[in-house]
Amino acid sequence: xxxxxxxxxxxxxxxxxxxxxxxxxxxxxxxxxxxxxxxxxxxxxxxxxxxxxxxxxxxxxxxxxxxxxxxxxxxxxxxxxxxxxxxx
Ligand SMILES: [Zn+2]
Numbered sequence: 001x002x003x004x005x006x007x008x009x010x011x012x013x014x015x016x017x018x019x020x021x022x023x024x025x026x027x028x029x030x031x032x033x034x035x036x037x038x039x040x041x042x043x044x045x046x047x048x049x050x051x052x053x054x055x056x057x058x059x060x061x062x063x064x065x066x067x068x069x070x071x072x073x074x075x076x077x078x079x080x081x082x083x084x085x086x087x088x
Contacts, residue, residue: 013049020044020053038065 011019023043025031033039033052040061043050 009053011044011047011049012051012053013044014047016044016046019046023050035065035068038062 009020010017020042021044023041025034025041030041034041039052039054041050042053
């Protein structure tokens with residue numbers, strides 16, 4: 001999966017512009033961060049810095065995440081509703 005979005009901010013380590021690229025998750029925790037939060041893993045192609053930064057830009061990932069949250073909310077509401085009518 002290649003993501004070549006124009007990048008959002010400076011590298012916090014070497015302060016270069018336009019060197020941050022979205023990095024792949026290397027472990028389970030990073031995968032969770034990428035999937036469930038509005039944070040994104042970045043790597044600097046100049047100095048090799050790697051870390052997490054918030055990515056509040058509206059993009060497809062953001063929409064996918066929003067949809068995931070909505071889906072979970074609807075599912076939870078539906079389950080709660082089902083439980084409530086069974087009790088009543
Ligand atoms: Zn850097």
